[in-house]
Amino acid sequence: MAVPHDDELAATQTEGYKIGQSKTVAELAALDQEDESLQRWKASLGLTGRTGGGQKRIVPKTIFLTSPTRSQDIIIDLTQSPDALAKLKKEPVTIKEGVEYSVGITFVVENEIVSGLRFLQVVKRAGVTVDKTEAMLGSVCASSGFASEESPTGMLARSGSYAVRTRIIDDDGNKWLDDFEWSFKLGKEW
Template sequence: MSAHPKDNTEDDLAPTETQGYKVGQSKTVAELAALDQEDESLQRWKASLGLGGKAGAGGSKKVILKTLFLSSPTLSKDITIDLTQSPTELAKLKKEPLGITFTVENEIVSGLRFLQVVKRTGIAVDKTEAMLGSYGPQEAHYTKVFASEESPSGMLARSGTYSVRSRVMDDDKHIWLDFEWGFKLGKEW
């Protein structure tokens, strides 16, 4: 009887913990906007964070992921994945071939981070963990471009089909995105 190796994708997608860091007490946009109302410069700073705009009009905290994109100097145009599709449509991307665009509504999101594990034939070959930051609600999209990476050199080392699992979560361990997709590397895009 042969044992199957444990799929440790969940472990791979667990964010690193910073020793001594404690998530602060959550406050609503209205509570933060009401603090220190006599300090004009602080009020301008809060307004620049979106504390008081239309996007913070109430309701529960909400991150809306718009697109995930792959950019390369060898591509004629970016490869973009529309994250507003249904889960069924996103699941189809697992069989097909980085930056991210999103909006934040209603409340501040703290410690938003992007995690990604790339596997080839079931073996993890790359893990990306990028802190996106903390954001206030606003109607305009936020865009985060990740550091570029290079695939291994040599045709045999880099060509092939890869499976990817991408996740976006915050300090409260709320998972805003979790989906699998894939891509194929070859000599030419």
């Protein structure tokens, strides 16, 4: 039986896990004011108590593929126009067969801490799911995340393209990148 479209990118739930009480950046910065080393550590994380005001927000910037077998990363700029992003579904990125590569995402966190941020990705070929990745990015002020993969090999793997759907979601169920679709194909070379 096929998995419904919406459930494929649903984040897994850990039994017994309870979301903690949400605190603002200002509240966290105000804790333990007398501990100088803790205050320096908080400042290194961006917990200075100064916020831009407003609601917490994640702004996705790029999805990138990096590999030790490639001199430069392949970068998909998520800040492009909707028309340019739509082309990525029809114009696949080429990945060399049989190599190890990592898929990563860069983003900016605005105003407040986002807890339980996750990167989810489903890869399909001819409508059949061939891979699902879920990477916990954690509770962040600003960051990027990675998920390591290995590309398949062989003539059958190289024929056709793979459809990819990517999502970033947090513990509160906010979808910060919702079902971004792109594609890739496998080749003998990058």
